[in-house]
Amino acid sequence: MAQSAQQIEYTRASSKGQVVIPSKIRKKLRIEEGSVLAVATQRDMIVLKKINPSLGKRDLNSIRLIEEAWKDIENGRYKIRSKDSFFKELAKW
Numbered sequence: 001m002a003q004s005a006q007q008i009e010y011t012r013a014s015s016k017g018q019v020v021i022p023s024k025i026r027k028k029l030r031i032e033e034g035s036v037l038a039v040a041t042q043r044d045m046i047v048l049k050k051i052n053p054s055l056g057k058r059d060l061n062s063i064r065l066i067e068e069a070w071k072d073i074e075n076g077r078y079k080i081r082s083k084d085s086f087f088k089e090l091a092k093w
Contacts, residue, residue: 021048038063042070062093 009022021031029050031037038059040047047066051059072078081089 040066040070042073065093 009025011020011022013019025031031050036051036053038049038051040049040063049059049062049066069078
């Protein structure tokens, strides 16, 4: 199933560093109280991925792929893709 780009949502960090995930995104991903999210950072980027509390093979593979992508970006090895191509590849994850 192909995914299309969604409208960008904005949020702000609180004085405690807390960030609210906009309701449209929470509903779409079925993020509820107690949902577990993996957090990765690189330079000025933050990536959140909803995961099963007991990390499965698929989740661990996703985390590995994200780490490899960060290394590729750092080393200047990345592809410039169209929006549709990017979301098609993302859907495979």
